Amino acid sequence: EEASLGMNCSSVNCPVTWKLSPAFQQALLSFCRMCSDSRLGAEVSRIADSEESVMLMLGRCLPHIVPNVLLAKREELIPLILCTACLHPEPKERDQLLHILFNLIKRPDDEQRQMILTGCVAFARHVGPTRVEAELLPQCWEQINHKYPERRLLVAESCGALAPYLPKEIRSSLVLSMLQQMLAEDKADMVREAVVKSLGIIMGYIDDPDKYSQGFELMLLSLGDPSERVVNAVHQVFIPAFAAWTTELGTLHTSLIPSLLARIEKLHTQGEHGLDEHKLHVFLSALQSLIPPLFAVVLQNAPFTSRVKLHGDIPAIEVTRFPRPASPLQDVATIIGSREMLSALLQLYDHQLEHEGTTGWESLLWVVNQLLPQLIEIVGRINVTSSTCVHEFSRFFWRFCRTFGKIFTNTKVKPQFQEILRLSEENVDASAGNGILTKATVPIYATGVLTCYNQEEDRKLLVGFLEDVMTTLSLSHAPLDSLKASFVELGANPVYHELLLTVLWYGVVHTSALVRCTAARMFELILRGMSEALVDRRAAPALITLCSGPEFSVRISTIPAFGTIMETVTQKELLERVKMQLASFLEDPQYQDQHSLHMEIIRTFGRVGPNAEPRFRDEFVLPHLHKLALANNSQSVENKRIDIATQLFEAYSALSCCFISEEVMVNHFLPGLRCLRADMEQLSPEHEVILSSMIKECEIKVENRAMSDPQGSMSIASSLVGEDAKTKFLSKMGQLTTSGAMLANVFQRKK
Template sequence: MAPGGGGGGVNPFLSDSDEDDDEVSATDERRAGLRLSSGVGLDPGSADSLSPQDPVALGSSARPGLPGEASAAAVALGVTGETPARLSVDAIAAQLLRDQYLLTALELHTELLESGRELPRLRDYFSNPGNFERQSGTPPGLGAPGIPGAAGVGGAGGREPSTTSGGGQLNRAGSISTLDSLDFARYSDDGNRETDERVAEHEVPLQERKNYKSSPEIQEPIKPLEKRALNFLVNEFLLKNNYKLTSITFSDENDDQDFELWDDVGLNIPKPPDLLQLYRDFGNHQVTGKDLVDVASGVEEDELEALTPVLGNLPPTLETPQTVENSLLVKKLEDKISLLNSEKWSLMEQIRRLESEMDFLKNEHFASPVVCDSVQPSLDQSSHKDSGDSGQNSVVNSSEKGENKDIHLSKSDEIDSTIPKENFPNSFPRREREGMPSSSPSNKNTVHFDKPNRKLSPAFHQALLSFCRMSADSRLGSEVSRIADSEKSVMLMLGRCLPHIVPNVLLAKREELIPLILCTACLHPEPKERDQLLHILFNLIKRPDDEQRQMILTGCVAFARHVGPTRVEAELLPQCWEQINHKYPERRLLVAESCGALAPYLPKEIRSSLVLSMLQQMLMEDKADLVREAVIKSLGIIMGYIDDPDKYQQGFELLLSALGDPSERVVNATHQVFLPAYAAWTTELGNLQSHLIPTLLNKIEKLLREGEHGLDEHKLHMYLSALQSLIPSLFALVLQNAPFSSKAKLHGEVPQIEVTRFPRPMSPLQDVSTIIGSREQLAVLLQLYDYQLEHEGTTGWESLLWVVNQLLPQLIEIVGKINVTSTACVHEFSRFFWRLCRTFGKIFTNTKVKPQFQEILRLSEENIDSSAGNGVLTKATVPIYATGVLTCYIQEEDRKLLIGFLEDVMTLLSLSHAPLDSLKASFVELGANPAYHELLLTVLWYGVVHTSALVRCTAARMFELLVKGVNETLVAQRVVPALITLSSDPEISVRIATIPAFGTIMETVIQRELLERVKMQLASFLEDPQYQDQYSLHTEIIKTFGRVGPNAEPRFRDEFVIPHLHKLALVNNLQIVDSKRLDIATHLFEAYSALSCCFISEDLMVNHFLPGLRCLRIDMEHLSPEHEVILTSMIKECEQKVENKTVQEPQGSMSIAASLVSEDTKTKFLNKMGQLTTSGAMLANVFQRKK
């Protein structure tokens, strides 16, 4: 409907002739309006049939501009009209509708339809939902119960008269959508819910409201806040009533809203009651006169003044005088508010116009206008004409108002031909003008169009142009018809349009909008619009992927660079804070990354307080590893910009939390970003050597003191890895505080740094050259560093003296407290010392590190005694020195030094009968690197040819550790010959020591020739009569068979291992000494237990495995009844297997059941085995029956 209300509406109380006239043209409609308002030309069937008891209804047709005359004329016509002798059907229908006999009127309408004589009055009345927008029982001449006759007064605007007015149009009221107007059955899949039954009396208004409110063309556009609130209530209603699938679909279709949190609708907005409560409470509310005016008539603010005298004359029909008085008071106050708002908007529009003119005046010197001389007079002429027209049209009724506004703009064809209509603010509906700023009345570069040499009137031109299908009545039409003439206007237009564009762009392509949103948010003058645009930016994509987040972050940084720290704090940070607890990790990830990206552009107070607190909260509370990883990286960036010393302790606590995070991703990010950045700040504060490193060392010492019965290796790794990551920062500090630092100038040719000079850093922040500033500067400092150490010493070099006199002694002391059998701890400290020595250089390692270790170890044969077994050689100092210090450099002299050290340790430990754990740890750590295999074989060959049997025995046992990692070529060429040499050693202990190494070869090697040589050697041990009574040899062979048997080559196991175990079990039955017999039986029991899990053929089971178990059971019956129970179970299981193979079952299910029973028995047996110890009492407890 046009704003002016002229055209398209039909009033049920007008005759058919008037309605036909209304439908002819807009001009005839205006004439009908004038005819009605002047009191002439009324149809007898409509005006004469008006009830004399309803003067208010007649008065409703009066124009506000002439209230006295129009009302008097209308009442006079209503009272003195003559009633015709024969009433027409149209008059009867009008009377029925006036007296609210709606069902009778509906019956009449139905019968006329059936007879083919449709009455337009009834058709239009029942098709107009505005006739039913009141509570039931209210007469049509009366509006809301609180204000009698308000409906009639509402029609006084002359645009949308009420039902009883004499205007020429329908009451197309724009109603506010309520819950009872939602026609759920309309969209239901259940066809049975739609009935053809006749509508009951109380259902007529509801049905009409449903039909009306479901028509989109007359529904007011919903506001974003209203939409989000209704979405939330609808989803809540669906969940409460178990429409879960519908709720899920509804949530997916509104993916930009969080339905679990009301605050997502809007901050500081109270939550309304649920839908059911709103529906039940709807009937208790009364529609005020203001609502009827705004909705039904759409009158403007300057027309509201006419309502007060009319309301004062209304008879109190339904309500008490007090209610009417209160309503009138409210009405007056609301009118005042509306007038003030109108004045406010007009002043704001004037301000904008003046600003545009100022911009134009400022830039006119730089513009080159292309305006003809003939344009300006026509503009002046048009302005005079507009002023004259405004005076002439001041008394024209409101039905003409909207159209005459457009006519004003086309009075002169010069205006039409030179300046588009959109340059005139009056070309838009008033409410459209108030909602958006107007453009400048004169463009910087006005375009001149050729004028036709014609003498057509402006009215004809306007009528002719009206056939162009253009519209400025909608929001989009208004935007399209108005072209921005300045940068500011462009920004304002984008700010208005973007919120409507974004929801309609595909999710996969929304990142294309980021530049547009950011540019608008940067330059838009309104803070609220900027906030809305940034909110759209952070909610642009439901779950942004890595590339999309990078785009958003890039935009945020560009925004921050453009607007400065104040606006970043005020506009961007709140968007981050809102999403800190978002349900999607991708959104929280965006927040965490934003904090780091925006850190350089924030005020330093905010950076070290609010942002730091946000990141700390996310680190402690967020469950997503990716989010915490991003938090750590952002914390590292914050540490690079923070300058508040009071935050040092908080940073240290965050560092410890990050190092102890259960996620490996977070820990890696800590070492790569957070720790180097924090170390740089610590260095600036002077706390690296005074607090950070000593604190970590103290924590390691505390762990070792408390971990005598069980060391927390995870925490040890955490602290030691942190120390390792601090080595580059420590070395950079040493260089920067060196006596020669002031001499380090870049001049001439810069020496090159060897590629292998430093260990490979974990990240660029751990690169010493990055910390120093450049690789060239580092090269100069390294040259001076090496010269200083080699020729001038460390006098006066406080930072390096701290490393030599405090750090190294404390580290070596800690190393001596480590359990040497803990492979992980040895490896960690070995890597630490390796990095320390490689970073500080060869000269430092040879002159400062090695002497301190050598002073403690004191490797000389003079120190060999029985008490040496408890000395430093048995501690972790040996493997860490060998693998962490002596392997740093691989020149020939370094290799010789390592070989000599290992030979000396092996000799000293062997001769002093000390445990070999430290030597074994050295071999295991070095054996993991193939580059040291030849070196280790050289050390072992030294032991093979040593004069002492103790050393040869130690060498034989070391071969077992080395075989698994050495390739088969070295095994064949170096290991097996050495073992065969030892296997013929005069000392029986040396020969016995080779058995585990031979067993390991059988387990790992696949070369047939090697296996045969080993098999022959082991067979000689078992079959040679000289070894028949060698209890130690038999024990070692049985232990080796039990260890390697399950993994050895099957043929070797079947042909050699199991038959010889059977023989050893038979021999053990003849053993006289019970202690030896029990020891052999126990080892046999463990070997048979391990082999029982292997596949054993039926012949082997019958001939060797079962007989061996029976022999073993004989020993256990006398020596260990607890073991005898398990052996009996094993024998029964093996016999069952044999029976299942020999006796063919007719059904496969029996075999399956038997195998399941077998597996169950095996599982129980192994569980029992895991609980066994050598203690007889403990064994008895295992098999004690539960009571």
């Protein structure tokens, strides 16, 4: 029976055929545990049977799924959220889903933000401008003041990423206002940096000319930002985009550049406290970033544009033809459209400049007849002693000349400078006093224009120019600041050291002592960064040559340079040669009454002493200062005595911070200070007390050292200071200030 039953079941593959009552069936199935009465149970028990029901189901489920997914994995949900938000029929549900998207991760990192942005752009492409404005923008607006900077960063980046997909009037109103608010108010540098980049993208899509002035103000506001990364973003993205828009409007060279020039000019007429260097930097750096788009305008509006042929042999553009752009948007090839197009235009540009001239070429004529003369005039008014201003303008002209090319520089830029500088023999007297050769025009022409190209003839021109300036200024007894500024700016780059030494050698062997004096003074400015080999081979021999001439004034002018060698060089033989030269100044009887020589030596010792080799300081500087202080006690000419005392005070103040051995302290430093105090008692009683305090401080140092090392030192210490003197000194110290400048002022009043 069992066998037949089994056979029966296996042969008929069917459900059991006996009848069960429905109640029994229900009761039996109740042992399968189901939960269709819960929310999730209801979702699970009814499978979506159409696209729409899938969207509705996702809309219902996602808000419950998101909070339960690990933070690190939540970006996996982005495709689901976006797809649902795109296709869901209910606006309220879509809003909730986009809200979830923007709040998906508490503090999204770079990668997570990029993923969300990618999703936003995909959504925008799919749904069109009206829904982007209605559905995505409110999410941005909501988070504009979020407490986490990462979330505000997402907002700033979204404004740029969504720009191409927004209705144009919203771009130039609401979105621009949002970004403007964040730029002005957000405390986080990274947020303002993203704001500036998004503003640049917005500028690329704005077509409302009325927004020009708002764009200009935003450019200036962001350029003045305290954060370097924000300012870099302005130059990399905002300015090139704004320039592209003004090029479209036709106002790059008629409005934007003239506005910046006007602001630079205004800086020179404002304020009694001198030029605001930060503002100058802001305006000039903006102008510098506008050079590539300006050059593109000149090329695109040239007489030859109709003759451009892009087939045939177009030579490749040399790698060094243009300065390195701050970003691809500042690359002239990107602005023009392609490297091939740029190369073809450059060929015609150079040919036109060389053979056909500028007739009818309006944009280039504006550069030559308006921009250049205005810039050269501004340069003539800036302070030549401000190395920052000189450096900024120098960099500007270098980039300008390199961008516009060698033929343009030689035929349009150099002649305008040369016309103004007019270097010639008969002009020597005319350049005395307030002449143009004493202005910043000299260093900016030398370092910004004449260094642009580096062939032999370019280097010769630079050397010749510096030689002429050195000669003219020296012979007309004019201030040397413009020459000094040229040497400082060029000397910062070791590439120019040999060239500058060539210029100085011309001065060393010049027939006029005035020119030789100037050459001697210039050495000091370039020695600091120079290689020891070059100092040894070229600089030191030139200085020693200057000392062999008959004029004391020339010899005295070499002292600061010798001092700088002592401070910066380590090579023993060279140091020994310099020390011998300085020793001859101090010990040779012919220099005994050379007041200005002694002044220069003391000034140099005060400057280089603290940084020089300790042995040189102890064995050379301090013993000689002692001798000079002692000699000054018997100086009968009061003015000279005051001069030397003032200079000694400065030197001793500078050297008092050095570690000085007990022996040198006792034998030279203290006796020198006492000699100086003897002068002060007569010349400036109110300052004698400062020296007394310095002396007592040194005496206490010696005594304290003796106490910690009683072997053999006690006698020196006890002979120097008693307990009562020490107590008096300490009570006085709180009231005293040591200031050479203050002392000099007192002497000034006495005179």
